[in-house]
Amino acid sequence: MRTTLTDARLVTPGGVHDGWITIEDGRITHIGRGRAPGDGLALGGRLVVPGFVDMHTHGGAGGSFPSGDQEEARRVAAFHARHGTTTIMASLVTAAPEAIARATAALAELCDDGVLAGIHFEGPYIARSRCGAHDPALLRAPDPAELTGLLAAGRGHVRMVTLAPELPGGSDTVRAAVAGGALAALGHSDAGYEQALDAIDAGCTVATHLFNALPPLHHRDPGPMAALLQDPRVTVEIINDGVHVHPAMLRLAATVAGPDRTALITDAMAAAGMGDGTYRLGSMDVTVSGGAARLVQGGAIAGSTLTMDVAFRRAVREVGLTVPAAAEMAALTPARALGLADRVGSLAVGKHADLVVLTDDLAVHAVMRRGGWVTPP
Missing domain, CATH: 3.20.20.140 (Metal-dependent hydrolases)
Structure with missing residues (x-):
């Protein structure tokens, strides 16, 4: 299953940038800046941090x-x-x-x-x-x-x-x-x-x-x-x-x-x-x-x-x-x-799709674990 989250502010080791993220089979496969190349689930400019x-x-x-x-x-x-x-x-x-x-x-x-x-x-x-x-x-x-x-x-x-x-x-x-x-x-x-x-x-x-x-x-x-x-x-x-x-x-x-x-x-x-x-x-x-x-x-x-x-x-x-x-x-x-940074801990291609979507006041809006929604947006 392929999911693309668009219109997000992604918090990566390199900082915060507007962009999009694609998840396939429970892992992050693409991270991009700016407008996504196709349709997806728009997050309304919300912050996305690693799980x-x-x-x-x-x-x-x-x-x-x-x-x-x-x-x-x-x-x-x-x-x-x-x-x-x-x-x-x-x-x-x-x-x-x-x-x-x-x-x-x-x-x-x-x-x-x-x-x-x-x-x-x-x-x-x-x-x-x-x-x-x-x-x-x-x-x-x-x-x-x-x-x-x-x-x-x-x-x-x-x-x-x-x-x-x-x-x-x-x-x-x-x-x-x-x-x-x-x-x-x-x-x-x-x-x-x-x-x-x-x-x-x-x-x-x-x-x-x-x-x-x-x-x-x-x-x-x-x-x-x-x-x-x-x-x-x-x-x-x-x-x-x-x-x-x-x-x-x-x-x-x-x-x-x-x-x-x-x-x-x-x-x-x-x-x-x-x-x-x-x-x-x-x-x-x-x-x-x-x-x-x-x-x-x-x-x-x-x-x-x-x-x-x-x-x-x-x-x-x-x-x-x-x-x-x-x-x-x-x-x-x-x-x-814990020796797990190759799998979790940051938004990076190849890692588990573990992420938290936050509102402007930093409250939890949605949670994804291994590519599935724990709490959907």
């Missing part, structure tokens, strides 16, 4: 990836797709190894089906002092052999592992993650500046939700964030919901690391798309009030209710980034970090 890539998501629409329930996982992916996320990672939380293995095996089948882009282990190898919404009773010391077994349950679909590398066994577990085909991410960690540099040298290439669950920047004790922001090997995640970080902090990351190393994420949990109330995140009870999710016990921030369209819109309106920069951070940068 968003969320590399850190726990749930949404009342469903949760950590449950390992496939129907819930499909519901989560469908919900986020309606908000423009056409490539989504399933993030798990700290749990007993056998529970992680069960959920991983179930979700790997959805990776086989193309519903999910991969699986992310956030925990259990994280610092108790920075565990946030993770159950401290289930935390474990980093164990390379155990991790290798958990990776095997994913049959190659585990793409990222978040851990605290300063813990005993941390560096070896970083190397085990990388050897097993996953990205190693520094997060929920009390690592110092030098320890962070050592972790990066060992193979850490992602900072899990930078500024959250990490020691703060200090002029005499720069901590891990200075190392993560400055090292060109590292992609830094930011939860741009206005709760986790001040807009100035995203502006700082985008200035220091650049849009090519700063990835917008949601870290969304089951309450995304739902109302205020009580929900579960792994084994923990979470209360959502005014859209902010916090643990019932202790009040720590417990994921978010964010969607990627909102994160993108805030990046432009609240942070002051350009539309191309925000699009890069919401799509191409995470795709590049």
Whole structure:
């Protein structure tokens, strides 16, 4: 099937230009400037950005990836797709190894089906002092052999592992993650500046939700964030919901690391798309009030209710980034970090026809995934 979208403002790595785009068999086959050579579906001058890539998501629409329930996982992916996320990672939380293995095996089948882009282990190898919404009773010391077994349950679909590398066994577990085909991410960690540099040298290439669950920047004790922001090997995640970080902090990351190393994420949990109330995140009870999710016990921030369209819109309106920069951070940068940039992340010939049509106020007008309309224009 051939579809041509005309009268559009296309956001490509080269900037924004008026033009048209043709899709055949789920892929982009032509991108042109100006008036299309034939008829097509006119978009009325609306912006077209690449489909968003969320590399850190726990749930949404009342469903949760950590449950390992496939129907819930499909519901989560469908919900986020309606908000423009056409490539989504399933993030798990700290749990007993056998529970992680069960959920991983179930979700790997959805990776086989193309519903999910991969699986992310956030925990259990994280610092108790920075565990946030993770159950401290289930935390474990980093164990390379155990991790290798958990990776095997994913049959190659585990793409990222978040851990605290300063813990005993941390560096070896970083190397085990990388050897097993996953990205190693520094997060929920009390690592110092030098320890962070050592972790990066060992193979850490992602900072899990930078500024959250990490020691703060200090002029005499720069901590891990200075190392993560400055090292060109590292992609830094930011939860741009206005709760986790001040807009100035995203502006700082985008200035220091650049849009090519700063990835917008949601870290969304089951309450995304739902109302205020009580929900579960792994084994923990979470209360959502005014859209902010916090643990019932202790009040720590417990994921978010964010969607990627909102994160993108805030990046432009609240942070002051350009539309191309925000699009890069919401799509191409995470795709590049995950090793998927040859298929998704930008409007380019040969890539999957994953795109989001936006109104003038940057609201979602339509979403296409793999050449089919999730939400038609």
